[in-house]
Amino acid sequence: MTKTEDKALKDKAPLGKVIVITSGKGGVGKTTSAAAISAALAKRGHKTVVIDFDVGLRNLDMIMGCERRVVFDFINVIQGEARLKQALIKDKRLDTLSILPTSQTRDKDALTQDGVEKVLNELKEEFDYIVCDSPAGIERGAQLAMYFADEAVVVTNPEVSSVRDSDRVLGLLSSKTKRAETGGDEVKAQVLLTRHDQRRIDAGEMMTIEDVLEILAVPLLGVIPESPAVLRASNVGTPVVLDEPSAASRAYEDAVARLLGEEVEMRIGNEKRPGLFGRIFGRSA
Amino acid sequence: MAQPDASFFAALDEKLSSAPNLLIGAPIVLDFERVPELADRDLLREVIGAIRAKGLLLFGVQNVTAQQRELAEAFGLIPLQIGRDAPLDKQRASAPQQSADAPSPEIKDPPRAPANRIINRPVRSGQMIVAENGDLTIVGSVASGAEVVAAGNIHIYGTLRGRAMAGARGDTSARIFCHRLEAELLAIAGLFQTSEKIGAEFRSHSVQIHLEDEKLCIERFE
Ligand SMILES: Nc1ncnc2c1ncn2[C@@H]1O[C@H](COP(=O)(O)OP(=O)(O)O)[C@@H](O)[C@H]1O
Ligand SMILES: [Mg+2]
Numbered sequence: 001m002t003k004t005e006d007k008a009l010k011d012k013a014p015l016g017k018v019i020v021i022t023s024g025k026g027g028v029g030k031t032t033s034a035a036a037i038s039a040a041l042a043k044r045g046h047k048t049v050v051i052d053f054d055v056g057l058r059n060l061d062m063i064m065g066c067e068r069r070v071v072f073d074f075i076n077v078i079q080g081e082a083r084l085k086q087a088l089i090k091d092k093r094l095d096t097l098s099i100l101p102t103s104q105t106r107d108k109d110a111l112t113q114d115g116v117e118k119v120l121n122e123l124k125e126e127f128d129y130i131v132c133d134s135p136a137g138i139e140r141g142a143q144l145a146m147y148f149a150d151e152a153v154v155v156t157n158p159e160v161s162s163v164r165d166s167d168r169v170l171g172l173l174s175s176k177t178k179r180a181e182t183g184g185d186e187v188k189a190q191v192l193l194t195r196h197d198q199r200r201i202d203a204g205e206m207m208t209i210e211d212v213l214e215i216l217a218v219p220l221l222g223v224i225p226e227s228p229a230v231l232r233a234s235n236v237g238t239p240v241v242l243d244e245p246s247a248a249s250r251a252y253e254d255a256v257a258r259l260l261g262e263e264v265e266m267r268i269g270n271e272k273r274p275g276l277f278g279r280i281f282g283r284s285a
Numbered sequence: 286m287a288q289p290d291a292s293f294f295a296a297l298d299e300k301l302s303s304a305p306n307l308l309i310g311a312p313i314v315l316d317f318e319r320v321p322e323l324a325d326r327d328l329l330r331e332v333i334g335a336i337r338a339k340g341l342l343l344f345g346v347q348n349v350t351a352q353q354r355e356l357a358e359a360f361g362l363i364p365l366q367i368g369r370d371a372p373l374d375k376q377r378a379s380a381p382q383q384s385a386d387a388p389s390p391e392i393k394d395p396p397r398a399p400a401n402r403i404i405n406r407p408v409r410s411g412q413m414i415v416a417e418n419g420d421l422t423i424v425g426s427v428a429s430g431a432e433v434v435a436a437g438n439i440h441i442y443g444t445l446r447g448r449a450m451a452g453a454r455g456d457t458s459a460r461i462f463c464h465r466l467e468a469e470l471l472a473i474a475g476l477f478q479t480s481e482k483i484g485a486e487f488r489s490h491s492v493q494i495h496l497e498d499e500k501l502c503i504e505r506f507e
Contacts, residue, residue, distance in 0.1 A: 138411075164410050167428045171409030215446070217407045217426065 014047060016124030019131050019259075020149040022173075024165025026136030028157045029194035032230055032240070033252070034133035035063045037153065039239035040256035042097035046128040049088065051119075052102035053145035054135040055111060061101040064091065065237025075103040078115030084122050093242055098127070111144050120148050138168060148178050152189040153221060153259070158196060158207040163215055166191065170218060190221035192255060197226040198268065209268070222255030223268050224248055294335060314365055315357075318348035329356055344432070344448070345475070361413060363434060363453050365475030399437060407443065408433060415453075429469060438462070450477070452496075461494040466503070476501055 021034040038050035052060035072082035091097035134145035229246035345365040346357040399419030410430035421435035426443035441463040452459030452474035
């Protein structure tokens with residue numbers, strides 16, 4: 001590398017923003033969303049890495065379609081058995097996207113706060129966005145995944161137990177994170193409503209978006225419809241936004257545009273809902 | 286370290302199996318009347334953990350000694366005087382006694398303003414907010430699974446879906462005000478009502494709650 005190239009790179013320091021994808025409840029779509037959001041960010045040219053914090057389950061690399069390329073993992077790096085560069089897997093479709101897989105065999109206790117911080121700090125030197133796929137629950141693994149976050153995407157299904165767990169997680173985000181403990185700006189939290197099914201809402205089997213937002217009282221990042229496209233994409237190891245266009249992929253693209261601060265009208269399924277959420281739950285909040 | 290008595294848990298299990306649906310999720314108060322000597326922190330922690338692990342919502346204690354009261358409060362449990370078993374005048378009778386024991390210096394001090402608390406954010410599930418010596422005002426909603434407790438009044442400018450306990454130190458004149466009532470539990474000075482007992486006509490309304498003749502009264506603001 002020549003000196004001038006070197007300087008040009010240094011001038012454009014990476015953003016280094018840490019975003020946790022969390023929920024409390026399991027099976028609501030965290031990993032699906034972490035994969036889709038990181039791929040959509042990378043597609044827009046942002047250097048992005050997605051980290052699997054769900055030690056022992058290892059779903060992320062399957063959804064990203066790189067499970068056969070895993071040699072070293074996040075835990076190896078934390079325990080000093082491999083260098084970060086060796087564990088990072090470059091996505092074959094997008095050269096702006098990397099995956100840091102987790103271990104399927106190690107114990108959850110292998111994650112330490114110091115270890116996580118060191119890895120994140122090293123990633124911040126290189127990436128604009130560091131997306132953390134949290135395990136379910138509110139125990140250690142989930143708390144470590146959120147601890148260093150700048151922003152949080154709280155994945156919620158429109159049903160009572162999911163909403164209640166999300167509320168619990170919002171409480172932890174405002175008390176058990178580095179930002180909360182050091183009195184800095186709060187972790188910016190937004191809710192991503194997934195597996196939205198208008199028919200089941202109309203039938204009274206699921207909560208309405210309004211009810212969910214009234215309880216959680218944070219801005220709405222997006223509404224992802226229940227869609228067979230999600231299952232199909234995950235079966236072939238493709239983040240849904242890199243698969244054929246579908247209502248779900250469009251909804252994730254819109255959510256990522258909002259994550260980046262763009263104003264995008266809220267679309268529910270294929271219909272537009274002009275202004276409604278904008279008015280009631282102002283995104284400026 | 287003292288071990289909790291296995292027979293205690295056996296008895297608890299039996300009680301639970303006799304009325305499982307009745308007790309799970311019901312608010313539970315631990316009565317210390319027959320164990321005035323129990324003051325072992327680790328033992329108490331274990332008992333509390335075991336009761337909660339069975340899905341019971343332990344929130345208060347009654348008939349505690351001063352030492353037990355301190356321990357219970359350290360575990361976030363609220364000392365209560367409940368119902369007819371512990372009539373309010375028994376409590377009052379003990380008050381002068383205390384001041385006779387130790388002529389309190391507070392009498393000479395100018396009266397202190399109560400330490401009111403204002404919380405400018407929603408109270409989330411799993412959180413507990415306490416105003417130990419005054420009123421508590423929440424600007425926002427109180428989620429299902431959250432708890433707000435005050436020695437004085439509680440004001441909620443939002444929806445109350447969780448639990449609210451006013452007059453937690455025995456003040457029977459304390460009130461609860463909320464913009465919208467969907468509560469799991471309401472209590473004033475230890476007298477409580479759970480959601481199934483709260484009349485449907487008060488649900489989703491703006492209300493105030495106070496005590497009248499040892500009964501919780503709910504009034505709608507029209
Ligand atoms: N929008 C959706 N439509 C249909 N199925 C979905 C959707 N989002 C997630 N799923 C499915 O739900 C299951 C759980 O999703 P996952 O992302 O693994 O959840 P989590 O990481 O929160 O446990 C998976 O089988 C996934 O394919
Ligand atoms: Mg997952």
